[in-house]
Amino acid sequence: MTRPDRSDINRLQQRAGRPEDAPLRGKDGVRLPPRYRANPVTRNPNSSAGEVFLVGAGPGDPELLTLKAWRILQSAEVVLYDRLVSQPILDMIPDGAHMVHVGKQRSNHSVPQDEINQRLVTLAREGRRVVRLKGGDPFIFGRGGEEIETLAEAGVRFQVVPGITAASGCAAYAGIPLTHRDHAQSVRFVTGHLKNDTCDLPWNDFVQTHQTLVFYMGLVGLPIIVRELTAHGMRPTMPVALVSRGTTPEQEVVCGTLENIVERVQQREVPAPTLVIIGEVVSLRNRLDWMAAVQTMDGRETP
Numbered sequence: 001m002t003r004p005d006r007s008d009i010n011r012l013q014q015r016a017g018r019p020e021d022a023p024l025r026g027k028d029g030v031r032l033p034p035r036y037r038a039n040p041v042t043r044n045p046n047s048s049a050g051e052v053f054l055v056g057a058g059p060g061d062p063e064l065l066t067l068k069a070w071r072i073l074q075s076a077e078v079v080l081y082d083r084l085v086s087q088p089i090l091d092m093i094p095d096g097a098h099m100v101h102v103g104k105q106r107s108n109h110s111v112p113q114d115e116i117n118q119r120l121v122t123l124a125r126e127g128r129r130v131v132r133l134k135g136g137d138p139f140i141f142g143r144g145g146e147e148i149e150t151l152a153e154a155g156v157r158f159q160v161v162p163g164i165t166a167a168s169g170c171a172a173y174a175g176i177p178l179t180h181r182d183h184a185q186s187v188r189f190v191t192g193h194l195k196n197d198t199c200d201l202p203w204n205d206f207v208q209t210h211q212t213l214v215f216y217m218g219l220v221g222l223p224i225i226v227r228e229l230t231a232h233g234m235r236p237t238m239p240v241a242l243v244s245r246g247t248t249p250e251q252e253v254v255c256g257t258l259e260n261i262v263e264r265v266q267q268r269e270v271p272a273p274t275l276v277i278i279g280e281v282v283s284l285r286n287r288l289d290w291m292a293a294v295q296t297m298d299g300r301e302t303p
C-alpha cells in the first residue's frame, strides 16, 4: 500500500464534497483539533492512524444498542449516520462529535453511495476515528459490505459491530417468534425493494411450508409481493403482519392475511419504516403480544 500524496488527498476531499480547509466541528460547534496524517504511534508514513467503525444501531429503541456500539460512539470524532438511526440514539452521541447525515430514502439517496465510501476513506486518512452508524445490522440490507470493501482497497483499518436487525427487533416487540417448532423451521430475510416492478425473486422457494418470510423495504412493493406469492400457490388465508416503526414508542402493527393485508395497510396509512412478516407464526401474536399487556398494566408506552 503506497501512501497517498497530497493531490490524491485533495481529489478525494473534493469528491467527498468537503473543501480541504473546511473544519470539522462537533455537535456543540467546537472545532475538532487537526490530526496527524502519518500514524503517530508507529511513525509509519504508509499507515494512517484513522480507523472506521461500521456500527449497527439496531431498529430504534436506544436500549437495543449494544454496549460495544455505545462505547465506540463515546469516543467517535466523526459520525456518518443514516436516516434510520433513531433520534434517541443520536442524542447519546457526545457533543464533541462531528455529525454527518448521509441518510437514504427510497430512490432518494441524499449522499450517493460512492461518495459515502470515499468520504470514509478521506476522513480515516486524515487520522480520524470515524463511526459509520447504520440502522439495524450493517450487514443486513445495509450496504455495509460495499463500504468496507472500499476501505479494504484503500488500506484503511476498520472494525464491524453488529446490531439487532429490524426482523429480530420488530418480531420480538410484536410478539411474533420468527421460528417455532410447530410452525416454522426456517426464516428468510428478503428485500422487497423490487426494481422497476420486476419480480426477479425465487417465489417458488418462498411458498414452502414451515417457513417464515420477512420482507425488508416491502411497503411500496406489498401488492406485488402478495400477487406473486398467491400466484405461486401460497394460501390466501396465510397470516401477515406489517410492523411500522418497530421497537419505538410509535410502533404500529397491522395484521391480516395474504388476501386482505394490502387493503388494511392502505386504510391505516402506516408510516415507514415498515417490515412485513408472512407465515403461520404471525397467528401466535394473538397470545404473545406482550407489549400490549405491558402498556395496559402500567400505562407505559414502551416496554
Ligand code: SAH
Binding pocket: 059, 060, 084, 134, 135, 136, 137, 138, 139, 140, 141, 142, 164, 165, 166, 167, 170, 215, 216, 217, 218, 243, 244, 245, 246, 247, 248, 273, 274, 275, 276
Ligand atoms: N440494516 C437494516 C435494514 C436496512 S434496509 C437492518 O438490519 O435492520 C431498511 C429497511 O429495514 C426498511 O425499509 C424496513 O423494512 C426495515 N426497518 C428498519 N428499521 C425498522 C423499524 N424500526 N421498523 C420496521 N422496519 C424497519
